Amino acid sequence: MAAKDPLVIDGFASVQAVRHSGKNKRDPKYGQSKTALPAAGEKAGTKKKVGPKVKIGHTVVPDVFEIVCYECGYTFPLRGRIQKTYCPKCRKTLVANEQIIESDWSGRVKTIGTVQVRNGGSLTKAHVVVGNLILDGRIEDSTTKICGRLELGSNASGDIAKIDTRDILIRADTKLSYRSKLRCENLIVEGNFRGTVEVSGLVTVMPGAFLQGRVKATRLLLHEGGGLKATVKIAGKT
Structure with a gap:
């Protein structure tokens, strides 16, 4: 079935709808299914004739991450995995620590990695500059800058509105x-x-x-x- 046109709303309106959006190159991208469909004209369950085995080399394409420099704000791609690197623009070294907080925590952290505040954990009087923050706990009296995305869970509470973030995801x-x-x-x-x-x-x-x-x-x-x-x-x- 062909995709329907995306919903277009202008002005103030009270809306309750179920629609399907069209594709847009500028829209956020989501992972595609890795399950391959049968080739055109090939019936399910049909066995192919097996010829001589041929060794075929496979090239693994590394993941590409979008990194935002927490020193100058420059955005650049990083291949492979998120690790300590440097900004191509300002040449500052960028730390890539990951941190999980499960209790009350106050301190300073600066990283292009991800910090998780789990249910029962809290950031209090903390200074946080991170690539991404997953918040399923509480945050209060803290200075928080997120260069990438803030992800909110059901138990997120506190001074969420004071968080400086580019994007927000409701998980x-x-x-x-x-x-x-x-x-x-x-x-x-x-x-x-x-x-x-x-x-x-x-x-x-x-x-x-x-x-x-x-x-x-x-x-x-x-x-x-x-x-x-x-x-x-x-x-x-x-």
């Missing part, structure tokens, strides 16, 4: 309600979120996700199976 299986306005460049909803968001770029509601509240954004993508019940304002960039 799958998350049910979260938050009163203060959240601001970011792009918002991706994979779980259930209720609140007020102001997004300078794209809001994406994935299949099975549900977004409620008030939404202001430049663009909105509502996938088939995703739900939206909100007051929505679509405004172009100024």
Whole structure:
């Protein structure tokens, strides 16, 4: 079945819809299925004739990560795995530590890696500069800058609105309600979120996700199976 046109909303509207979005090269990319379909004209269960075995070399293509320098803000690709490197622009060394916080923690951390605050953990009076932050605990009285993405779980609480982040992801299986306005460049909803968001770029509601509240954004993508019940304002960039 051909994909339907993406939902287009302008002005203020109260919307509750289930639609399928079209593809857009500028939209956030998600992993594709690695399961290969049968070749055209090939019937399922049909056995191919087996000829002489031929050894074929396989080239493994390394993963490519988008790294944002926490010193100058320059964005560049890093192949293989996230590890200690340097910024091609400002030439500063960039640390790539990963950290998991499961209790009360206060301190300083600066890394292009990911910091996880699990349920029961908290950041209190901390100074955090990270590539990504997974928050399923509490944050308060902290200075937090995220160069990449903030991922929110069901137990996220505290001063979330004060976090300086580029993108926000509401994780799958998350049910979260938050009163203060959240601001970011792009918002991706994979779980259930209720609140007020102001997004300078794209809001994406994935299949099975549900977004409620008030939404202001430049663009909105509502996938088939995703739900939206909100007051929505679509405004172009100024």
